[in-house]
Amino acid sequence: MPVLRRLLAAKVMRAERLADLHAIRDDLQLKHVLSMLAAELGYASWDVCKSDIDKQPGAIIDRYRLDAGAFNDHEKNWFASEPEAREWQRAHGGYIVRYGEQAVAILKRE
Numbered sequence: 001m002p003v004l005r006r007l008l009a010a011k012v013m014r015a016e017r018l019a020d021l022h023a024i025r026d027d028l029q030l031k032h033v034l035s036m037l038a039a040e041l042g043y044a045s046w047d048v049c050k051s052d053i054d055k056q057p058g059a060i061i062d063r064y065r066l067d068a069g070a071f072n073d074h075e076k077n078w079f080a081s082e083p084e085a086r087e088w089q090r091a092h093g094g095y096i097v098r099y100g101e102q103a104v105a106i107l108k109r110e
Contacts, residue, residue: 007032010039037064062097066104071097075107 004021007013007028012035015021031046038049041060053060065071077094079085085096085103094105 003033003036006040007036010036012036012039059097063099066097066099071106073109075109077105077107079103079105 004018004025008015008018008021012032013021013024013028015024034046034049038044038046040063041049041053043049043052077085077088079088080102082096082098082103085105088094089096089105092105092107094107097104097106
């Protein structure tokens with residue numbers, strides 16, 4: 001369901017409700033997921049994204065690295081917003097990763 005919610009938020013399919021999207025989930029294709037990723041990264045389309053993404057700082061895809069477990073050996077502190085995470089970071093250090101509207105502060109475990 002999380003991917004369906006992300007597809008709905010990115011508006012890459014005609015479905016307007018999660019239930020509608022769930023009903024047509026068998027019709028989902030790679031192009032829909034790639035369009036969703038492009039939209040989440042702020043691009044108008046996958047074609048624009050794929051031609052530009054390698055020129056961007058690596059941190060732009062940290063949200064996806066987090067999903068893939070790249071920071072599993074780090075302490076993670078979640079916040080409702082990036083400003084809250086940045087405030088916490090000023091006192092404790094760490095690295096901030098935006099995750100949708102939320103943010104996570106990542107600290108290297110000693």
